[in-house]
Amino acid sequence: MPKPPLHGSATEPTVRRRWRLGASIVLVTLTLAGAFVWWRTPSAPPVPVHTISYGRAIEQAHNGKPGAARVLYQQFARTDLTDTRRARLLLELSNYPSPQALKFAGVALHIDGPLTRQAAIDAIVKLVSGSQCSVLLGPLLSDSEPTTRFSAAKAMLGLTPDDVGLYFSTLEQVVEEYKTVLSTQSPTTSQDQLQLAKLYLHTGDKEKAAAALEQALALEPNNLQAALAQINLLDKQGQIDKSRQLFGQLLERNPTSALLQHALGMWLLSRGQSEYALLGLAKSLELEPDNNAYRYDLAVALHGLEQQEAAQKQLEEILQRQPANRAARVLLIHYWQESGQLQKVQILLAELEQQNPDDPALQQGL
Numbered sequence: 001m002p003k004p005p006l007h008g009s010a011t012e013p014t015v016r017r018r019w020r021l022g023a024s025i026v027l028v029t030l031t032l033a034g035a036f037v038w039w040r041t042p043s044a045p046p047v048p049v050h051t052i053s054y055g056r057a058i059e060q061a062h063n064g065k066p067g068a069a070r071v072l073y074q075q076f077a078r079t080d081l082t083d084t085r086r087a088r089l090l091l092e093l094s095n096y097p098s099p100q101a102l103k104f105a106g107v108a109l110h111i112d113g114p115l116t117r118q119a120a121i122d123a124i125v126k127l128v129s130g131s132q133c134s135v136l137l138g139p140l141l142s143d144s145e146p147t148t149r150f151s152a153a154k155a156m157l158g159l160t161p162d163d164v165g166l167y168f169s170t171l172e173q174v175v176e177e178y179k180t181v182l183s184t185q186s187p188t189t190s191q192d193q194l195q196l197a198k199l200y201l202h203t204g205d206k207e208k209a210a211a212a213l214e215q216a217l218a219l220e221p222n223n224l225q226a227a228l229a230q231i232n233l234l235d236k237q238g239q240i241d242k243s244r245q246l247f248g249q250l251l252e253r254n255p256t257s258a259l260l261q262h263a264l265g266m267w268l269l270s271r272g273q274s275e276y277a278l279l280g281l282a283k284s285l286e287l288e289p290d291n292n293a294y295r296y297d298l299a300v301a302l303h304g305l306e307q308q309e310a311a312q313k314q315l316e317e318i319l320q321r322q323p324a325n326r327a328a329r330v331l332l333i334h335y336w337q338e339s340g341q342l343q344k345v346q347i348l349l350a351e352l353e354q355q356n357p358d359d360p361a362l363q364q365g366l
Contacts, residue, residue: 054078054085061092064324069096069356076104083113090119094126095326098358102127106136117148121155130163138167141174150178154195157202175199190220197229201236209233224254228263258288266297274305292318296328308339323351330361 052060052071059065061072073096075081075089090108093101105127108120124136133156140152153174156164164171182196193216200209210233216226227250234243247264254260265280281298288294299314315332318325329348336344353362 054081058088058092061096062324064095064322064351064355066354068324069098069101069358072096073100073104076107083115086111086113087115087119090116090123092324093123095324096356097127097326097360098356100358102136109136109140114147118151121151125155130159131165134159134164134167138164138170141167141170146177146181149174150181153178154198157198172203175202179203187215187219190216190223190226193219194223194226194229197226197233201233206233206237224250224257224259228260231263231267256287258284258291258294261287262294262297265301269301269304274301277301278305290321292322292325292328296331299328299331303335308335311335312339324355326352326359333361 052074054075057071057075061068072089072092076086081089086108090105093105102124105120105123108116109124111117111120121137121140124133128136137152137155140148141156143149143152153171156167156171157175161168179196179199182192182199185192187193193212197209197212197216200206200212210230213226213230213233216223217230220226227246231243231246231250234240234246247267251257251260251264261280262284263280265277265282265284268274268277268280278298278301281294281301284294285291285298295314295318299311299318302308302311302314312332312335315328315335318328319332322328329352333345333348333352336342336348349362352359356362
């Protein structure tokens with residue numbers, strides 16, 4: 001009677017060899033099949049990297065073309081930008097607000113280069129307001145560079161004490177420092193004296209502000225900005241008749257000044273004389289038809305007088321001349337919503353989304 005095979009006999013290696021051979025055949029078959037499938041399936045092409053030149057990005061952003069925000073943002077990633085070029089990017093940034101845009105401007109505040117820093121300050125003032133502006137610019141009040149401290153202070157002068165918040169005492173210190181620098185140096189330019197007057201007005205010293213404006217006009221008698229600041233100061237002092245008389249004298253000497261005509265219109269608006277104000281605002285635009293800021297103010301004044309169609313036409317004209325003008329676009333959307341022209345609203349919103357899909361107006365469901 002045959003004995004059963006013992007553990008470790010010759011039969012087990014034979015079975016194991018057969019199992020390994022079968023597994024190898026299966027593995028080879030699967031490999032060949034996979035190779036065949038790979039050979040028959042076209043490989044996906046690599047994703048192309050589109051590099052937009054600086055000049056093209058600026059042109060696309062300046063003219064409000066589709067994708068403007070995207071190509072503008074891409075430029076900020078470059079490491080070869082000069083101070084001048086980065087400042088130009090920041091100049092365009094205010095028309096394309098978003099959290100990302102604010103981040104770029106915030107980073108630029110701390111990049112070496114006076115043009116970049118000043119442009120970043122200007123961009124932030126346009127992108128945000130109130131306490132948010134203070135949070136971003138406040139740290140610059142402690143910067144080691146005096147010009148940076150002074151630039152931040154100038155940008156924050158229009159904020160309320162509540163908006164300035166924790167930076168209130170630091171702002172006052174920098175204002176005092178700035179006043180000392182301007183008042184102790186020889187008065188060489190009217191612009192410095194005009195700035196000094198603004199600082200005095202901020203601290204409530206109207207007499208010294210008036211003296212600084214007199215000095216500015218002594219240095220440059222035709223400085224219309226200083227003359228207009230003098231008129232505003234007279235208003236603050238309650239000398240309305242004197243300010244009106246000075247306005248008349250300025251207009252008589254400078255009848256073709258668009259700046260004065262615009263200022264007259266705004267001055268009359270602030271006194272509730274809207275119909276007369278329109279004459280000045282319209283005249284300023286006649287003298288300087290390419291000034292979109294004047295055209296915008298005229299549109300607002302027309303709307304205030306319930307001349308909706310005329311106001312809309314002025315804003316449409318701005319967008320024809322400057323499609324990237326976000327302020328005019330958003331205001332026109334509001335005006336068209338009021339008058340029930342919803343189809344036009346949708347067109348403007350679609351264009352805005354093409355320019356900047358992250359625009360807060362779109363995110364808030366304008």
